[in-house]
Amino acid sequence: MTFIGRCLVFFFGALFLDAVGLILFFIGIFAPLNFWDFFVFSGPLLMFLSLVLWIxxxxxxxxxxVEELLPQ
Known part of the structure; x- marks a missing residue:
């Protein structure tokens, strides 16, 4: 887990939002639903919000x- 770095909560939260967003997006595209637009719009929205966690x-x-933090 050292290759992932610190802040595992943000890492796995961002991965979760990306996965759920991608699943919702594909459901909206391929499922024959009358309310497909909800899935097509909410999927990318979740993926966009995951950018906050990635940052x-x-x-x-x-x-x-430490040398850069000290005043000159």
Whole structure:
């Protein structure tokens, strides 16, 4: 799990939202439903919202040397 980095909650949350969004999107495309537009629009919306979690995961894995944090 060291290759994933820290902040596992954000990582798995983003993966979950991406997977659910992709499933909803494909249900909206391929299922013969009268309310297909709900699935087609909500799937990509969830995938877009997962970008927030991906950004939090990335920011949580940044490493800044102590020398850069000290005032000059």
């Amino acid at each position: 939090f995961w990335y920011l949580g894995n940044l490493e800044v040397p």
